[in-house]
Amino acid sequence: MMSEAAKSEAKKPIKEGFLVKKGHVRRNWRTRWFTLMDDTLHYYKNRGDPMPAGSIDLAGASLIVPNSGTTKKSFLMQLSSLCGKELLVQAPDQATLTDWADSIEKVISEQAKQSLQASGAGSMRRNTASPPASQKDILQAMQDRDAGVKVQDVTLKTIQIKKCFSGEAAIDWLIAWYFAKDRNEAVSLAGEMLLEGHFQCVDHELIQQHCVGGPQRKITPTIMCREFIDSSFVYYKFSAFNPGQMLDLLDSSDESDSSSDDNDLLTTAANTQDSPWPFATPGDPAGPxxxxxxxxxxxxxxxxxxxxxxxxxxxxxxxxxxxxxxxxxxxxxxxxxxxxxxxxxxxxxxxxxxxxxxxxxxxxxxxxxxxxxxxxxxxxxxxxxxxxxxxxxxxxxxxxxx
CATH class of the missing domain: 2.30.29.30 (Pleckstrin-homology domain (PH domain)/Phosphotyrosine-binding domain (PTB))
Structure with a gap:
């Protein structure tokens, strides 16, 4: 009889293509062929290899995609499985990154739905007696597919950003679900979650305009991470999808191999501008x-x-x-x-x-x-x-x- 692994490999992948993966031992980066199945993400040393070099189970997994310009490398995403296995990969461009992240997120959501159905649990229900005990619980509630905060695709400076929510929508949601009694308390709670790295503002220039003090006020990275703006035209996105143990990685993400400049996610936003090639080469290799x-x-x-x-x-x-x-x-x-x-x-x-x-x-x-x-x-x-x-x-x- 065909084994479960063989059956999985015989299925047609949901998505496949080249991505760059950071090694677990040597911590170097290598191009690998990835295939996304209905419950697992496999990667192969070479396209066409019969067996994967590694895999990560997506049931209960967490996904994080940082904002552009907040990491030393561009187009990164990080996966963490329920058992704690981590996978850090890089896409060649923003469109490919978005496509992969959306596909992986759908698989994680489907796995969560199947788990709920198997356990007999329903979707999130309003609880007026006592709010969740932690920010993680609030975050998971906000991401509920049926009752979470309303997300939408927005276009800022000709760039489309998927699955964002406005500051106003988040504040309305926190009050409606009794996580806060009024707007001031909701803004304070959202600000704490922003400071913890659970949200990311998708346009810091709008924060500059709407923070207390107006455009003349100097907005530092600390202020941008602390002040949540209750506005219908300032947008945020979740730092992580299905944030189980992934949120614990936010505090330890700067612990990387000191001998390499290829640090893990959520490093200090420094030297993030696209730099030209460091040596003479034909043509204009620094152009758009x-x-x-x-x-x-x-x-x-x-x-x-x-x-x-x-x-x-x-x-x-x-x-x-x-x-x-x-x-x-x-x-x-x-x-x-x-x-x-x-x-x-x-x-x-x-x-x-x-x-x-x-x-x-x-x-x-x-x-x-x-x-x-x-x-x-x-x-x-x-x-x-x-x-x-x-x-x-x-x-x-x-x-x-x-």
Whole structure:
């Protein structure tokens, strides 16, 4: 009979793709292939490996996604299982991070729903006799899918931020569910939870405008974390989803390997601006990003003709396709000149495909530079390949003489 592990592996993943994972022992960062199942998140050393290198059970797990600019690395999320296993991963961009976080959150929610149904428990009910004893209880109540605070997607400065709630909505909810007797008490309670790191303000400039003292008042990071604003147009989001033991990590998140600058989540917001490449390189590698993401790469004339997962970046005003190891955007591994470059899609039978691993046969394309060097790449999906081809061809057209 097929084992439970084999049955799980036989199921079609809810989501899959490359992410960068921080090691548990050496504490270094490595690109891994992740697959999200209906109860577990698996990761593999190589795409197509028969068995995962590791897994984390999502039943009762907690998820935290910090605000952009509050960590030394961008696009991070951290998972903590019910048994205390931690997983810290990095996405290539904000859209990918949001997509993964939403998918994982849905799995955690579904697991919680199934657990409630199995135990015969219902959804949260209003309790007028006594409020929950701790902030954790209040936080879990606020995140209740049926009776929690109302969340919505908001657009701030052309950036869409999902699952936010206004300060006014949070205060109304705390009063309606008898966690506070009036607005002053509710603001004080929300401020305490903000100071503990349970909420994050999604736009600090609005806090600057509405804190006591107005725009002229100097707002420090401490003040931004202490004063909760009772306003319909100042928005917050939860720091963690399903905050079980995850909230205990908020106090210990700065305990990381001192020999590395790749600290864990919720580090001090310092040096968070995108810095240029620390050395001279072709084009404009510090320009705004047009497109970025993971691709498999193979250099046909290289001594080692093996496939490597690399993060590729295309920037404005630059005729180069840059690439680097997944977590080391500040250390450029190389670049491919796109001026006068030829790009072509590849099918399963081209370029001696019989010698190519089955999982890399699909969604391949090649780039041939003006000097004749040929690079073959493979995208995770057909949609990803089409998007990369369209962007690359646009850059080639822009910088190639007619």
């Amino acid at each position: 990003v047009i497109k970025q993401g993971f691709l498999m790469k193979k250099r046909l004339k290289h001594v080692k003709q093996d496939w490597k997962a690399r993060k590729f970046i295309i920037r404005e005003n630059s005729p180069y396709l840059y690439y680097c190891k997944g977590s080391k955007e500040s250390k450029l591994s190389g670049s491919i000149p796109l001026k006068d470059c030829t790009v072509a899609e590849m099918d399963d039978k081209s370029d001696a495909a019989s010698s190519v691993k089955q999982h890399i046969k699909r969604n391949r394309f090649s780039l041939t530079t003006s000097s004749g060097e040929r690079v073959v790449m493979a995208a995770p999906t057909a949609e990803d390949r089409l998007s990369w081809l369209q962007t690359i061809r646009k850059v080639i057209k822009e910088f190639t003489s007619p």
